[in-house]
Amino acid sequence: MSWIDVLRSNMINLIPATIGLILAVRFFHRSRTAALLTTLSCALAWTTLLVSMILRGIVSTTFIQEVNHDALEALHSISLPVFILLEGSIMLLLVAAVFVDRKPPTLLAADQSQGANISRHRGVTTLVLSWVFLLLFPSFAITTLVMGVQDLRAIRRGDLDSAGRRGMIIGVIVSAIALAWFLIALIASIWIARGVYDGSIALFRSGIY
Amino acid sequence: MLSFFHTLLSAGPTFLPAVMALIASGLYFRRFRKPALLMIAAALLLWLNALYSLSVDLALGAGLIGSRDPNLELFILIDGAISQSLTMGGYALLICAAFVGRGDGAPDVGHASERQARELVLIGALSLLLFQPLGIVAWMVGARDLRIMRGAGADQDNRGTVMLGMVLGIVSVALFGVTLVTAAITVNVVTNMV
Secondary structure, three states, X not given: OOHHHHHHHOHHHHHHHHHHHHHHHHOOOOOHHHHHHHHHHHHHHHXXXXXXXXXXXXXXXXXXXXXXXXXXXXXXXXXXXXXXHHHHHXXXXXXXXXXXXXXXXXXXHHHHHOOOOOEOOOHHHHHHHHHHHHHOOHHHHHHHHHHHHHHHHHHHHOOEOXXXXXXXXXXXXXXXXXXXXXXXXXXXXXXXXXXXXXXXXXXXXXXXX | OHHHHHHHHHOHHHHHHHHHHHHHHHHHOOOOHHHXXXXXXXXXXXXXXHHHHHXXXXXXXOOOOOOOOOOHHHHHHHHHHHHHHXXXXXXXXXXXXXXXXXXXXXXXXXXXXXXXXXXHHHHHHHHHHOOHHHHHHHHHHHHHHHHHHHOOOOOOOOHHHHHHHHHHHHHHHHHHHHHHHHHHHHHHHHXXXX
């Protein structure tokens, strides 16, 4: 693997990292925490490139490849958690940056016309999204489940219009079914994949492949 | 068995943040719809990437795609393109979500106040001492503030402090660049020597 290949394989980090830095600088005075979190994640993306380059250099050293196989294996087993940690941190920092330090928007005109501080319900949104997630992406039902539970609590507190209560309850139930379906499918997939994996390895070793 | 769990583990960096992104989207969907929707889209891409990588790793591990396959190079090319596009899309959407709707509040004053100027120096110093890539923010924000200060009628009180933060940022970035080049040269030299 040449230096160009290392750079090319890190493009997935470098291009968004550069965009992130530009945005962080632009919004630094308006939303400092988000800008700092984004900058930190971008800096970690650059660090990933540095680590990749160093590892590439070490692995390409013929001394390690030819003489010390154990060292090469140890290097591989160390590098995996390092990359997992770096990639995971980049993502988590960005996820944290999305909602940090946001000011809640003022009430919509339609909400204000209702008089009090009661917001309009989102029963239809929850219901439609939960069905879409059940049919297409069951794992995403976690979003509608959280939304529905939060809105039901808001109705109990009197902060939200109670007209959409029934839709929300159905949405929550559909989301829970979708999540349960996803978990069962996930466990089954892992079980089947492990069986296929082990079976193929056994066949491969016995010379059938 | 160990390789199988290695494969599962390697999907973790995209899988777990995607779950957290979905929960956060659900929590804030009512108040901040645009960032929540962008975050759901990002989670979708990251999730697809995790599933795709997992499938490819399993296929490779099980020997379904072998090193003697005549189309192996084409496969590697397409595999890289798919994986990179999905991850890059996820990153880009998350970055957009972090800043979308941020301009709706109080207007940007443009240049730094005294407190912000001191914070800029702090960021510059921290980047120099701890994490040099961070210096790029001190550099860019400092340069932007100084450019605004040069405008007619702008407040010049914190000019020196902003300048100091910017210089610290430049030094940090320069040091990081030198580190990168030195690391590359050292590795090259060691490789050639051996």
